[in-house]
Amino acid sequence: MKKWASPHAVFLLRLTQPGVQHLRELRAFEMIFFAGLAVHFLPYIWNQDRFLGHLPTHQVLDVGAWLPATVPNPVLLTLGYLGCLVGILGPSVRVGALLALVAFQSLMSRNSNAIHTLAISQAWNILLLFMVGGGSQWLGRKHPTADVTRGSWTRTLIVYSTILGVFLSALEKLKSGWIEARPMTTLLSFPENHVLRNWAVHSLGHYARGLGFVLTFATLMFELFAPLALTLTASGRALPVLWVCFFAAIGLTFEVPTLFLATYAGASLLFCAGSQHGRGEDELAR
Amino acid sequence: MTRLRRALLVSSTACWLAVVLVAGLQQRLCPLFPPAFWRKAAHVFPSLAFGYVMFDRIPTTLVYRRISLNGRAVEPAELDHNGSLGYANSRFQLNVLFDPEYPSEVCRYSDRDFLIERVERQLSQHTERVTQRLSCRHKQLEVAR
Numbered sequence: 001m002k003k004w005a006s007p008h009a010v011f012l013l014r015l016t017q018p019g020v021q022h023l024r025e026l027r028a029f030e031m032i033f034f035a036g037l038a039v040h041f042l043p044y045i046w047n048q049d050r051f052l053g054h055l056p057t058h059q060v061l062d063v064g065a066w067l068p069a070t071v072p073n074p075v076l077l078t079l080g081y082l083g084c085l086v087g088i089l090g091p092s093v094r095v096g097a098l099l100a101l102v103a104f105q106s107l108m109s110r111n112s113n114a115i116h117t118l119a120i121s122q123a124w125n126i127l128l129l130f131m132v133g134g135g136s137q138w139l140g141r142k143h144p145t146a147d148v149t150r151g152s153w154t155r156t157l158i159v160y161s162t163i164l165g166v167f168l169s170a171l172e173k174l175k176s177g178w179i180e181a182r183p184m185t186t187l188l189s190f191p192e193n194h195v196l197r198n199w200a201v202h203s204l205g206h207y208a209r210g211l212g213f214v215l216t217f218a219t220l221m222f223e224l225f226a227p228l229a230l231t232l233t234a235s236g237r238a239l240p241v242l243w244v245c246f247f248a249a250i251g252l253t254f255e256v257p258t259l260f261l262a263t264y265a266g267a268s269l270l271f272c273a274g275s276q277h278g279r280g281e282d283e284l285a286r
Numbered sequence: 287m288t289r290l291r292r293a294l295l296v297s298s299t300a301c302w303l304a305v306v307l308v309a310g311l312q313q314r315l316c317p318l319f320p321p322a323f324w325r326k327a328a329h330v331f332p333s334l335a336f337g338y339v340m341f342d343r344i345p346t347t348l349v350y351r352r353i354s355l356n357g358r359a360v361e362p363a364e365l366d367h368n369g370s371l372g373y374a375n376s377r378f379q380l381n382v383l384f385d386p387e388y389p390s391e392v393c394r395y396s397d398r399d400f401l402i403e404r405v406e407r408q409l410s411q412h413t414e415r416v417t418q419r420l421s422c423r424h425k426q427l428e429v430a431r
Binding site: 040125 | 294298299301302305306351353361362363368369370371372373374375376377379380
């Protein structure tokens with residue numbers, strides 16, 4: 001008779017299980033993530049006057065700069081993009097992450113309010129995890145099947161970090177009175193050229209009241225229960241697909257940064273590993 | 287080399303834990319310090335700017351109705367080159383919402399004169415509260431009620 005295995009243990013075992021398929025998924029995520037990072041920082045290249053603090057504004061700009069002004073911005077930009085390139089091509093994701101983190105963090109610590117988003121928090125988490133656990137190192141090997149254990153803990157920690165981020169945001173929404181305030185109704189009521197994409201203003205704006213209520217409730221329910229369902233149920237591919245649809249819908253309806261979609265929706269590639277039926281149950285039950 | 291690698295691993299892990307914890311607790315820590323502190327802190331640690339949630343302060347006000355450039359209505363992205371690829375309008379609105387001084391900053395950087403009809407009203411009750419005309423001329427912002 002097979003022993004009972006807790007659903008969460010099964011999820012964890014599936015995630016940490018070595019396998020070529022898992023490495024491919026991690027490699028795909030690395031490419032999406034570093035490409036998203038590169039796109040997010042592109043404006044630094046052509047818009048330096050605005051972002052890099054040549055002129056004083058009402059906010060303090062130079063306090064807190066991580067590197068002195070003697071390190072010129074083009075050098076930091078080059079290092080950052082070199083890091084992204086290394087991350088995308090994959091010879092050493094750890095080195096790529098280190099370069100990108102140091103360079104982009106230093107740039108952001110100068111004047112860059114317009115580039116701060118909540119996605120930065122998650123992006124920094126992921127870069128640090130790549131530094132700790134390394135990446136898939138797919139391109140650096142002649143025989144990809146030789147070391148299939150590589151990257152399994154990185155993948156696991158990225159999954160948990162993403163799940164935690166979504167769950168915490170739901171808790172914050174609950175605490176800030178999300179249901180009573182019905183912010184989706186407000187957001188859907190905005191005219192053109194605000195947070196909503198223009199097609200959504202024209203198509204959904206008429207139904208702001210009813211649809212706003214539904215979306216307010218649905219968003220909260222998804223963010224509260226999808227992380228729990230991912231880790232506690234054997235959902236197959238349904239939840240990862242639903243996860244992508246949720247973030248894709250946000251990206252289509254609201255103006256959000258590419259980095260937000262790359263980090264949160266991209267991570268669903270890694271959930272697939274944890275949600276698939278495989279050897280996990282058998283090994284645990286043995 | 288092993289020692290260097292170990293030091294890198296330990297410091298990265300410590301940084302990761304700190305980033306996760308502080309980002310998670312950001313909304314709780316927010317009321318304990320003045321806004322100026324968070325503005326400075328967000329430069330040093332960008333992840334402190336928003337934590338895990340953008341709308342902990344739920345936007346209930348419309349912040350502008352019409353933006354004109356030489357009499358022609360334009361979208362904020364055309365006026366404010368804030369470098370937000372694909373979300374410039376949204377970024378402008380949130381910046382104005384969270385920081386009322388933001389239009390003067392845009393004016394300072396702008397090489398063109400523009401006019402913003404700024405409205406603050408509670409959308410839920412449809413009651414207008416403040417209406418302003420922000421006129422940017424030669425990098426100087428004038429406010430008229």
